[in-house]
Amino acid sequence: AQKVTQAQTEISVVEKEDVTLDCVYETRDTTYYLFWYKQPPSGELVFLIRRNSFDEQNEISGRYSWNFQKSTSSFNFTITASQVVDSAVYFCALSEARGAQKLVFGQGTRLTINP
Amino acid sequence: DTAVSQTPKYLVTQMGNDKSIKCEQNLGHDTMYWYKQDSKKFLKIMFSYNNKELIINETVPNRFSPKSPDKAHLNLHINSLELGDSAVYFCASSRGYQSGNTIYFGEGSWLTVV
Numbered sequence: 001a002q003k004v005t006q007a008q009t010e011i012s013v014v015e016k017e018d019v020t021l022d023c024v025y026e027t028r029d030t031t032y033y034l035f036w037y038k039q040p041p042s043g044e045l046v047f048l049i050r051r052n053s054f055d056e057q058n059e060i061s062g063r064y065s066w067n068f069q070k071s072t073s074s075f076n077f078t079i080t081a082s083q084v085v086d087s088a089v090y091f092c093a094l095s096e097a098r099g100a101q102k103l104v105f106g107q108g109t110r111l112t113i114n115p
Numbered sequence: 116d117t118a119v120s121q122t123p124k125y126l127v128t129q130m131g132n133d134k135s136i137k138c139e140q141n142l143g144h145d146t147m148y149w150y151k152q153d154s155k156k157f158l159k160i161m162f163s164y165n166n167k168e169l170i171i172n173e174t175v176p177n178r179f180s181p182k183s184p185d186k187a188h189l190n191l192h193i194n195s196l197e198l199g200d201s202a203v204y205f206c207a208s209s210r211g212y213q214s215g216n217t218i219y220f221g222e223g224s225w226l227t228v229v
Binding site for chain 2: 033035037039042043044045047050052089091095096097098099100101102103105107108
């Protein structure tokens, strides 16, 4: 069975600090996809990144970076020089290759950036 | 233009009522979804449709009936509303129904049953 665990329920940091959100997943498939979504206080779900299981290269997009490590079944998300606008709930999600698209979400991590 | 739009955004209704949430996407995608987010922020798929055909029905009570008149629309009708139906319902779409397709979500519809 597939499962995503985001052990950090809430994180609070001061602006300009770097922060890492952890995501650990479980799957029996060798082919799968990992996603991160952001849910700001306004409530919408915003897509951030998609990564397939065969691509272990780390990705950087501006202040955001993702570290995918198959050996530890982790797909962690780091925000560098955090800003107040980064305050949101962040969700990690997994989709196995078999069958139709179905995202299994983690519990989410509420990130608060204090000025 | 909003890519995935759903209405209403907020809905307060009494137990036992029937209500609908409408969803439209202008991304040209073939697949649409309904996800439910409960009070603890947990997100779970309810249904998916590909080109008007039901693909996934995730053991949702029969009181929930999705309808897809065309591939750009997926509406959710809920009969005999219960207190436990209070949640945020997200409509979403993706290019295809195969695993790995990126899913784009709407802004959510906040349903409160009193």
